[in-house]
Amino acid sequence: MYGKTALALGELLLLYLYKNVSTFDILRWCLNNYKNLEEVVMQVVDNQKIVSLEYVMSLDDGKIIDSTQGEPFVFLFGAGEIFPKLEEGIKGMAEGEEKDIVLEPEDAFGEYDPEAVQTIPQQYFGDETPVVGMQYYAHFEEGNEIPFFVKEVKDGNVTIDFNHPFAGHKIRFHVKIAAVRDASPEELEHGHAHHN
Numbered sequence: 117m118y119g120k121t122a123l124a125l126g127e128l129l130l131l132y133l134y135k136n137v138s139t140f141d142i143l144r145w146c147l148n149n150y151k152n153l154e155e156v157v158m159q160v161v162d163n164q165k166i167v168s169l170e171y172v173m174s175l176d177d178g179k180i181i182d183s184t185q186g187e188p189f190v191f192l193f194g195a196g197e198i199f200p201k202l203e204e205g206i207k208g209m210a211e212g213e214e215k216d217i218v219l220e221p222e223d224a225f226g227e228y229d230p231e232a233v234q235t236i237p238q239q240y241f242g243d244e245t246p247v248v249g250m251q252y253y254a255h256f257e258e259g260n261e262i263p264f265f266v267k268e269v270k271d272g273n274v275t276i277d278f279n280h281p282f283a284g285h286k287i288r289f290h291v292k293i294a295a296v297r298d299a300s301p302e303e304l305e306h307g308h309a310h311h312n
């Protein structure tokens with residue numbers, strides 16, 4: 117993507133060396149070409165782009181629950197790798213741009229469903245002793261695995277919660293577009309970003 121820029125600057129140098137043009141002409145040439153140069157250099161988030169995204173994710177009370185911490189999340193835009201509303205929110209952002217995006221619970225980890233909380237006999241855990249706050253998986257005959265959290269262990273019964281721990285919360289993302297580049301044909305074919 118810098119090829120065109122380098123060529124343009126080379127042309128400028130040739131103009132200066134061989135045509136003996138005034139600095140005024142060069143200045144005018146630069147102004148005429150500035151927009152083109154900008155278009156060549158600046159990439160914005162869009163379909164078929166590989167986006168390096170830095171984010172800090174927090175709950176409505178400000179508690180930080182996840183962060184890229186200088187290690188951007190690299191993904192193919194439009195391939196459904198992130199929450200659709202988050203994707204919508206960053207579309208059109210330029211490299212280096214920052215923004216706050218707040219997702220409603222239904223657009224993030226879901227609404228909190230009270231019926232997803234159940235009490236089951238502890239013997240379902242077999243030899244394992246369920247630990248409050250730990251995540252487990254329920255295995256179903258069809259081969260499905262559904263995660264749940266243990267909320268309480270009491271009198272031989274275990275209260276389990278199939279809600280995501282962040283269900284019912286608005287989720288705030290502070291995002292920064294660290295980099296944007298065109299996806300390669302292979303990346304488009306595979307539907308994901310390749311890391312160098």
Ligand code: ZN
Pocket residue numbers: 302303306308310
């Ligand atoms: Zn691949």
